[in-house]
Amino acid sequence: MRSFDASRLTSGQPGNSSQAPFISPVRYRLLCSSLEEDGVRMADSGGGPAARTVLQQCLQARLQVQPAGEQSEAEYVQISRGMVIYVCFFKGASEDMLPRMVSTLLNLRLCESSSGKMVSVLELPGNVLIVPQATLGGRPKGRAMQYHQNIGKEDGLRLYSAFVSLCEKELMAASAEVTVKHGTYGNRQVLVLDTNGPYTHLMEF
Amino acid sequence: MRSFDASRLTSGQPGNSSQAPFISPVRYRLLCSSLEEDGVRMADSGGGPAARTVLQQCLQARLQVQPAGEQSEAEYVQISRGMVIYVCFFKGASEDMLPRMVSTLLNLRLCESSSGKMVSVLELPGNVLIVPQATLGGRPKGRAMQYHQNIGKEDGLRLYSAFVSLCEKELMAASAEVTVKHGTYGNRQVLVLDTNGPYTHLMEF
Numbered sequence: 001m002r003s004f005d006a007s008r009l010t011s012g013q014p015g016n017s018s019q020a021p022f023i024s025p026v027r028y029r030l031l032c033s034s035l036e037e038d039g040v041r042m043a044d045s046g047g048g049p050a051a052r053t054v055l056q057q058c059l060q061a062r063l064q065v066q067p068a069g070e071q072s073e074a075e076y077v078q079i080s081r082g083m084v085i086y087v088c089f090f091k092g093a094s095e096d097m098l099p100r101m102v103s104t105l106l107n108l109r110l111c112e113s114s115s116g117k118m119v120s121v122l123e124l125p126g127n128v129l130i131v132p133q134a135t136l137g138g139r140p141k142g143r144a145m146q147y148h149q150n151i152g153k154e155d156g157l158r159l160y161s162a163f164v165s166l167c168e169k170e171l172m173a174a175s176a177e178v179t180v181k182h183g184t185y186g187n188r189q190v191l192v193l194d195t196n197g198p199y200t201h202l203m204e205f
Numbered sequence: 206m207r208s209f210d211a212s213r214l215t216s217g218q219p220g221n222s223s224q225a226p227f228i229s230p231v232r233y234r235l236l237c238s239s240l241e242e243d244g245v246r247m248a249d250s251g252g253g254p255a256a257r258t259v260l261q262q263c264l265q266a267r268l269q270v271q272p273a274g275e276q277s278e279a280e281y282v283q284i285s286r287g288m289v290i291y292v293c294f295f296k297g298a299s300e301d302m303l304p305r306m307v308s309t310l311l312n313l314r315l316c317e318s319s320s321g322k323m324v325s326v327l328e329l330p331g332n333v334l335i336v337p338q339a340t341l342g343g344r345p346k347g348r349a350m351q352y353h354q355n356i357g358k359e360d361g362l363r364l365y366s367a368f369v370s371l372c373e374k375e376l377m378a379a380s381a382e383v384t385v386k387h388g389t390y391g392n393r394q395v396l397v398l399d400t401n402g403p404y405t406h407l408m409e410f
Contacts, residue, residue: 054259054405086405109348120348135404143314143325145406193398199340200259200291201350202407 048149049204050093051101052136054086056198057111061129063183064190074190077181082126083111084193085167088136089151089159098159101205102166106174110201125175128167130182131189132160157185253354254409255298256306257341259291261403262316266334268388269395279395282386287331288316289398290372293341294356294364303364306410307371311379315406330380333372335387336394337365362390 061084066075085105109118111126121128134156138145151159168180183189266289271280290310314323316331326333339361343350356364373385388394 052407054407086403104345107348108345108350110350118349133403133405135406138406140309140313140408143312144323145313145315188402190402191398191400193396193400195396195398197393198291198338198396200338201340201343202257202259203345 048090050090050097051205052088052090053101053105053203053205054133054136055105055108055110055201055203056084056086056193056195058082058084058129058193058195058198060194062192063129063131063181065184065187067188067190077129077183079127079129079179079181082124082128082178083121084129084131084191086131086133086136087160087163088133089156090137090149091151093151093155093159095159095162097205098163098166102163102170104205105203106167106170108201108203110199112196112199122171122174125171125178127178128171128180130164130167130180131191132183132185133189153186160185253295255295255302256410257293257295258306258310258408258410259338259341260310260313260315260406260408261289261291261398261400263287263289263334263398263400263403265399267397268334268336268386270389270392272393272395282334282388284332284334284384284386287329287333287383288326289334289336289396291336291338291341292365292368293338294361295342295354296356298356298360298364300364300367302410303368303371307368307375309410310408311372311375313406313408315404317401317404327376327379330376330383332383333376333385335369335372335385336396337361337388337390338394358391365390 058079058081060078060080061082062076062078064074064076066072068074106122106128107120109120109123111119111121111124113119113124134147134150135145137147137150139149140146150156164180164182171178171180263284263286265283265285266287267281267283269279269281271277273279311327311333312325314325314328316324316326316329318324318329339352339355340350342352342355344354345351355361369385369387376383376385
């Protein structure tokens with residue numbers, strides 16, 4: 001089945017030989033109207049997700065939450081066996097999406113149990129380390145990366161904090177043995193990771 | 206700018222209230238023809254990328270390339286400062302795409318130089334560790350992950366090897382001080398990672 005990203009249809013100049021030709025703006029508008037007549041839902045988020053997460057399994061992970069100061073040592077959080085969730089929110093993300101997002105991530109069978117079976121981090125039960133990772137929102141422009149679709153700083157902090165709280169609530173309800181740790185939003189995420197295979201997955205919402 | 210995934214346009218039944226209504230197959234075919242007349246490129250990969258990579262910056266990374274055997278110890282490769290490339294190929298990926306893929310990854314300004322400026326791994330110059338990571342192709346179905354869009358084993362090995370060779374060629378041409386190491390395709394990728402912030406990025410091709 002064919003697919004195409006209509007958001008790129010009017011970029012560039014038709015006939016530009018250095019890029020695939022695109023349809024004219026007139027035809028594009030006719031296309032959208034035609035589809036809307038048929039009741040096709042049009043995404044208004046620029047075609048991208050509201051949140052992007054990368055998941056890695058770990059034996060141990062240590063994350064700096066406060067850099068060393070003039071009179072203080074650096075501070076760290078640490079988890080033993082479990083899952084690292086790198087998270088990035090985009091413009092258009094809202095608190096409404098968080099319960100489903102948390103439920104999905106904590107219930108996906110991504111963790112290897114001692115018997116070799118794949119189980120969720122709730123079932124393992126495993127610890128969770130949440131790493132704010134705005135860089136996941138990057139899109140290349142030439143040789144540089146741009147982060148134009150990323151959520152703004154204040155909204156991002158609010159959503160991130162709510163995401164962390166929800167994870168804590170759900171994980172710690174499942175087991176008293178495990179914990180959720182998280183990075184400081186906006187800081188450099190100095191991370192050390194020890195794995196028996198990260199089994200890196202991408203999940204978008 | 207609006208966008209939509211046309212590959213879903215003829216799924217389901219028009220008027221099905223549990224899903225967004227879709228356009229009729231007749232109108233879909235007219236749509237595709239119309240766009241092709243305009244020269245719009247149609248992706249035949251089921252709407253997904255041909256390759257997916259996740260990039261992380263590291264101070265040091267160690268990867269097991271051979272597990273311990275009955276009479277042998279485990280073998281590892283290791284890099285110092287540089288970039289880890291986790292790579293997954295999908296059905297429809299071919300060798301044609303590799304030169305541009307390698308060039309993009311090695312020239313994107315993702316690495317932090319000692320002055321704090323963002324430079325490419327070629328400019329740093331940094332080492333590269335390539336980790337085959339088929340799990341990146343996962344899509345959730347209920348609580349399980351499915352990997353149906355992943356490239357087959359033989360083609361995957363062939364492409365992965367070619368990708369590694371191209372990276373070696375391009376990186377080592379840029380500097381004699383740096384190296385490319387890579388994981389063993391199909392093995393468990395036992396990885397230990399030390400970072401000053403992984404600056405995790407997603408790049409799809």
